[in-house]
Amino acid sequence: xxxxxxxxxxxxxxxxxxxxxxxxxxxxxxxxxxxxxxxxxxxxxxxxxxxxxxxxxxxxxxxxxxxxxxxxxxxxxxxxxxxxxxxxxxxxxxxxxxxxxxxxxxxxxxxxxxxxxxxxxxxxxxxxxxxxxxxxxxxxxxxxxxxxxxxxxxxxxxxxxxxxxxxxxxxxxxxxxxxxxxxxxxxxxxxxxxxxxxxxxxxxxxxxxxxxxxxxxxxxxxxxxxxxxxxxxxxxxxxxxxxxxxxxxxxxxxxxxxxxxxxxxxxxxxxxxxxxxxxxxxxxxxxxxxxxxxxxxxxxxxxxxxxxxxxxxxxxxxxxxxxxxxxxxxxxxxxxxxxxxxxxxxxxxxxxxxxxxxxxxxxxxxxxxxxxxxxxxxxxxxxxxxxxxxxxxxxxxx
Numbered sequence: 001x002x003x004x005x006x007x008x009x010x011x012x013x014x015x016x017x018x019x020x021x022x023x024x025x026x027x028x029x030x031x032x033x034x035x036x037x038x039x040x041x042x043x044x045x046x047x048x049x050x051x052x053x054x055x056x057x058x059x060x061x062x063x064x065x066x067x068x069x070x071x072x073x074x075x076x077x078x079x080x081x082x083x084x085x086x087x088x089x090x091x092x093x094x095x096x097x098x099x100x101x102x103x104x105x106x107x108x109x110x111x112x113x114x115x116x117x118x119x120x121x122x123x124x125x126x127x128x129x130x131x132x133x134x135x136x137x138x139x140x141x142x143x144x145x146x147x148x149x150x151x152x153x154x155x156x157x158x159x160x161x162x163x164x165x166x167x168x169x170x171x172x173x174x175x176x177x178x179x180x181x182x183x184x185x186x187x188x189x190x191x192x193x194x195x196x197x198x199x200x201x202x203x204x205x206x207x208x209x210x211x212x213x214x215x216x217x218x219x220x221x222x223x224x225x226x227x228x229x230x231x232x233x234x235x236x237x238x239x240x241x242x243x244x245x246x247x248x249x250x251x252x253x254x255x256x257x258x259x260x261x262x263x264x265x266x267x268x269x270x271x272x273x274x275x276x277x278x279x280x281x282x283x284x285x286x287x288x289x290x291x292x293x294x295x296x297x298x299x300x301x302x303x304x305x306x307x308x309x310x311x312x313x314x315x316x317x318x319x320x321x322x323x324x325x326x327x328x329x330x331x332x333x334x335x336x337x338x339x340x341x342x343x344x345x346x347x348x349x350x351x352x353x354x355x356x357x358x359x360x361x362x363x364x365x366x367x368x369x370x371x372x373x374x375x376x377x378x379x380x381x382x383x384x385x386x387x388x389x390x391x392x393x394x395x396x397x398x
Contacts (some may be wrong), residue, residue, distance in 0.1 A: 008049030014133045014385055015116060019109040021125040022118035028160045031098020031383045034106055039066045040094040040157045042280030045256060047155055050132065054139050063168040074151040077145045086375060089152040090135065090394060091347055092128030092182035093159030093176055103372045115375040123369035126376035127182035127362030128155065130384035138392045147396040152176060162188040162196065162315040164397055166347040170354035178328040179356050183346040184364030187387055191329050191359050192341040193278035193349055195319035197286055198313045200270050201294060202228060207267035220258040222308050223269045225297035232295055243278035245321050245341050250276045251285065276343055278319045287313065317345050320352035328357055335391045336361065
């Protein structure tokens with residue numbers, strides 16, 4: 001079935017639902033797709049059919065060719081004015097990382113030893129299945145017709161690419177009173193996450209034969225002063241800039257690439273920086289520091305600023321912090337296993353930046369995300385569905 005108005009049969013069990021998700025590849029085009037068609041179309045079409053079967057007002061909107069967001073809306077049942085009902089969103093992402101190096105069949109889900117194996121089982125098709133199962137049980141209950149909440153199931157594309165789909169959703173005007181971003185958090189509420197700034201710093205040189213290096217201009221050497229500055233100045237300064245909730249900012253030089261052959265002076269070299277930010281050390285300020293370090297390293301090399309190094313932003317996503325006593329955090333906390341913060345980035349960052357208070361929450365362990373034998377424990381999946389159903393039921397009745 002596809003997303004053009006079709007209705008899908010809802011699986012008979014939660015495990016079957018997750019297996020149906022896993023067997024539909026949805027690898028981000030940035031990752032190795034393992035022979036499958038990259039992108040989220042197959043997953044999006046299937047999910048849209050399930051949401052229609054539950055009675056949702058469903059939209060499937062392409063963000064990029066073959067890569068849609070899927071939104072199912074379930075209006076409140078008893079509010080005299082539907083606009084007066086709070087809107088609560090459940091927000092999983094459709095995409096997964098690549099499958100290179102996996103030791104299990106990524107798209108042939110296996111159930112054994114109390115675990116469900118497959119790409120996305122933890123991140124984040126397991127949490128998505130638990131949330132959809134919980135919502136379906138609520139919608140099929142007699143009480144659903146009297147719901148005082150409008151529930152929205154908003155599944156995004158491109159989360160693994162810095163939340164492209166969530167950004168498009170917000171740009172199109174999406175807002176909610178609260179959003180639960182489905183991620184594997186062991187049912188602990190993540191109320192704050194660091195931002196991400198990923199930057200390429202590139203050096204240009206001049207190639208020549210390696211036997212006569214004096215005739216060329218080695219781009220690797222041009223980058224060395226900046227790399228030393230990263231290690232000795234930038235990274236320590238960011239680590240020392242502490243936030244009361246998120247701790248220090250951080251900088252990692254994750255990639256250095258230069259040259260093609262041993263006997264050729266390299267005419268290009270670049271370094272990739274992965275920087276994790278917080279509200280006390282925002283992305284714009286850190287980017288200014290990176291640019292200043294680039295200029296200083298060039299001056300130290302006896303050349304004018306901007307003469308050979310360039311800075312290019314690859315990814316830029318803001319941090320967020322919700323107070324532990326935020327009203328919606330407190331209402332979810334009644335059902336959760338605790339409240340914490342995280343150094344990683346999710347759709348919750350983008351939603352918060354665009355006016356929707358959001359947290360990350362769901363069953364499964366983040367340590368299993370992106371792994372070569374990705375799995376979620378069946379007991380954790382079932383517990384997640386139960387907890388989410390309790391939350392949905394309690395909020396809908398208030």
